[in-house]
Amino acid sequence: MNQHHDRSVADTVSDEPPTPVTPTEAQREVEEKLIRNVLRSFDDCENPRLRQVMQSLVTHLHAFIRDIRLTEKEWALAIDFLTAVGHITDDRRQEFILLSDVLGASMQTINIDNEAYKNASEATVFGPFFLEDSPEIKNGEDIAGPAVGQPCWVEGSVKDTDGNSIPNARIEVWEADEDGFYDVQYTDERVSGRAHLYSDDEGNYRFWGLTPTPYPIPHDGPVGNMLEATGRSPMRAAHLHFMVTAPGQRRLVTHIFVEGDELLKYDTVFGVKQSLIKRFEEQPAGTPTPDGRDLGDQTWTRTRFDIVLAPEDTPR
Known part of the structure; x- marks a missing residue:
């Protein structure tokens, strides 16, 4: 990554208090004429949903x-920042998902796309570390x-919202080790702290x-730089x-x-x-232990999560 793309948010955004600006009537008309022209450019889009998305994006982006x-100068910083996010993204690290997460965009999308339904378990962020x-x-x-940490026994049930048990539901689980790293963050191609199983x-x-x-x-990376510049914890x-x-059920993440x-109260991805x-x-x-496993002189924990799909x- 070249030096141009290494500029941080703090390097470029002024730390001076913002000065209120009231555009003149003539200036407002210049800006609004541009918005009308950009919106009109999508009028012939044959996909109605795509047209709605693009015109709404233009409306809110220009309003911002x-x-x-x-x-x-700030626009150039934004371009540099997004370019840096793209450069650091690869098949093992998804910086764009990370950016979406820390801005609350991931969580808001999940809230919208997984409306509360009866007693169904609530969804939350997918995160950047899932692997097929x-x-x-x-x-x-x-x-x-090979992941290190305190052993934990996890158990529960999978049911529908009417209380019927769901056999053979596929349950993917993944987590970090006690040092706070997922397997994909190591360079030795290890697979640890992740698996899938099926309800009985x-x-x-x-x-x-x-x-x-x-x-x-x-x-x-760039998302970390942004958090540091804005005084937020990672x-x-x-x-x-x-x-x-499970067949016939909404996927739960x-x-x-x-x-x-x-x-x-301070989870950085909300x-x-x-x-x-x-x-x-x-x-x-x-x-x-519940299964007779011999853990020697180790302490361990246990928890229960009853899943309702x-x-x-x-x-939606």
Whole structure:
């Protein structure tokens, strides 16, 4: 990445208090004429949804530009910033998702596209660290692999909103290790802290993982620079990811969070919902485990997450 693209937000945006600007009537007409012309340019778009999206984007984008009286210097910074986000993105790191997350855009999209329905489990952010083709485990097995951390027994059920058990639901789970890193953040091609399993004939599931710990999102790139310049923390509340799918049911992408975590109010991607905060009960060393696993002198935790899936045809 060249030096031009390494400029930070703080380097270019003035730290002087904004001076109120009231455009003249003639200036307002110049700006509004441009908006009308840009909106009209999409009138012949044959896809009505695409036309709606583009015209709304233009309307809100121009309103933002006019509201803050954007300078050419600041516009150039924005271009540099987005270019840097693209440069650092690859098949193992998605900086654009990270940017969407820290601006609350990911969470707002999820809120809109997963409207509350009866007692269905709430959705939250997908995050940038999901991978396809995770290893399959059987109920009761361990997702941690070589990842280090305190063992955690996770169990629960999968049901529909009428209380019917859902057997054979696919449950994808993934999490960071105790050092706050996902497997994809290491360079040795390890696969750890992730797997998929299926609910059993009664709709129940269980597995060993790691007790979630707080960690920072990747902040060594442009998104991290933006957070630093704006005085924001990169820290995420401790969590364990789930993605649950079953025929006839709406896909659920969510996390569970750790009760008592001080970061629950300050999660940098705004992903915490009260219903997703769970108690992770610490068990003294030597406490018998649910499956008879011998953990020696290790302490461990246990938690329960009963998953409720909304029907596939619920309003979006």
